[in-house]
Every structure is written in structure tokens, then in C-alpha cells.
Amino acid sequence: MQMKDTSVRPTDSIERVMQTYGNMLFRLCLAKIGNECDAEDAVQETMISYLRKAPRFTDSEHEKAWLIKVAANKCGDIVRYRKRHQAEDIDEIGEIAEHTQNSDIFDALMTLPDKYRTVLLLYYVEEYTTGEIAKIIGKTASAVKMRLQKGRKMLVDVYRKEYL
Numbered sequence: 394m395q396m397k398d399t400s401v402r403p404t405d406s407i408e409r410v411m412q413t414y415g416n417m418l419f420r421l422c423l424a425k426i427g428n429e430c431d432a433e434d435a436v437q438e439t440m441i442s443y444l445r446k447a448p449r450f451t452d453s454e455h456e457k458a459w460l461i462k463v464a465a466n467k468c469g470d471i472v473r474y475r476k477r478h479q480a481e482d483i484d485e486i487g488e489i490a491e492h493t494q495n496s497d498i499f500d501a502l503m504t505l506p507d508k509y510r511t512v513l514l515l516y517y518v519e520e521y522t523t524g525e526i527a528k529i530i531g532k533t534a535s536a537v538k539m540r541l542q543k544g545r546k547m548l549v550d551v552y553r554k555e556y557l
Contacts, residue, residue: 407440414457418464425468431475435467442467478519501552509544512537 418439422432442463450456502510515521515529516537523541527534 407444410443410456410460411440413453414460418460421461422464422468425465426471431471432468435464435471438467438470439464478521497555498548498552501548501555504551504555505544505547509540509547512540513544513548516541 415436418436419432422435423429426432426435439460443460448459450459502513505513511530512526515526516523521529523534523537526537530537532540
């Protein structure tokens with residue numbers, strides 16, 4: 394006689410998991426991170442891990458404990474990332490630039506094509522390395538270096554033409 398497999402599988406229904414645990418996970422993440430957007434990201438990353446790993450659980454309490462542990466770890470990852478990469482909101486940067494002597498440079502930067510403006514902002518404002526930028530934009534580190542070089546040249550040209 395064969396025994397029936399009664400373990401809970403993640404493929405049963407991601408909707409069920411979100412309905413059962415979604416609000417609880419969000420509240421946990423919000424309490425740990427203190428930011429709604431980051432809390433939503435942590436829950437989303439938790440669900441992605443749930444789908445990718447497809448763990449088997451002995452019962453619903455085991456499933457709940459696993460989700461809580463993964464969510465807590467994702468929150469920790471986000472908090473550590475935010476500490477290492479202190480970011481400024483682009484609107485705040487614009488407001489600061491308006492009130493400083495560098496507002497012309499910021500205005501010139503905003504006229505550049507997106508692919509150059511993005512790497513310049515990530516490198517100089519967000520202080521990412523070329524390797525980190527490469528991962529973010531899906532290019533090689535050498536491509537990022539080339540964009541930085543061309544972007545700086547374009548920025549100088551625009552600045553001289555418009556503001557000097």
C-alpha cells in the first residue's frame with residue numbers, strides 16, 4: 394500500500410500563499426525596514442524564492458516559518474544594501490541643484506541621452522562602481538567605462554555651449 398504525499402508544495406498556488414501569508418509578511422517587512430516600497434520588494438523577493446526553490450513543507454506551520462525566515466533575510470539584505478548605497482531622490486537632487494552654484498551642471502546633465510545620464514548619475518551621485526553599474530544596466534564594465542568617458546565629454550560640451 395502506497396502512502397499519499399500530504400506535503401504542501403509551493404506550486405500548489407502562489408495565490409493561496411499570498412492570501413494566507415501576504416499581509417502578515419508585509420507587516421513584518423514594514424516593521425523591519427520602515428519603508429512601504431522596500432517592504433513590498435522584500436515580500437516580492439520572498440515569493441520569488443518560494444517559487445524558485447519549491448520547498449516541500451510538512452505542514453502549514455512549517456511553510457509559514459520558512460516564509461517568515463526568508464522574508465526576514467530579504468529585509469536584512471535590503472537594509473544592508475541601503476546602508477552601503479545611500480541614495481538621493483532625483484527630485485531632491487534637482488531641488489538641491491537649483492539652490493547651488495552647480496545647477497547649470499545638473500541642467501546640462503539632464504539634457505544628455507539617457508544611457509549616458511544614467512551611468513553618470515549612478516557613478517557620481519549614487520557612488521556605484523563600474524562593475525556594479527554594469528550589473529544594473531546589463532552591460533560589461535568596459536561598456537560602462539566607455540559611457541562614462543563619452544558622457545563626461547558630452548557634459549563638458551553641453552555645459553560650455555549652454556552655460557559659458
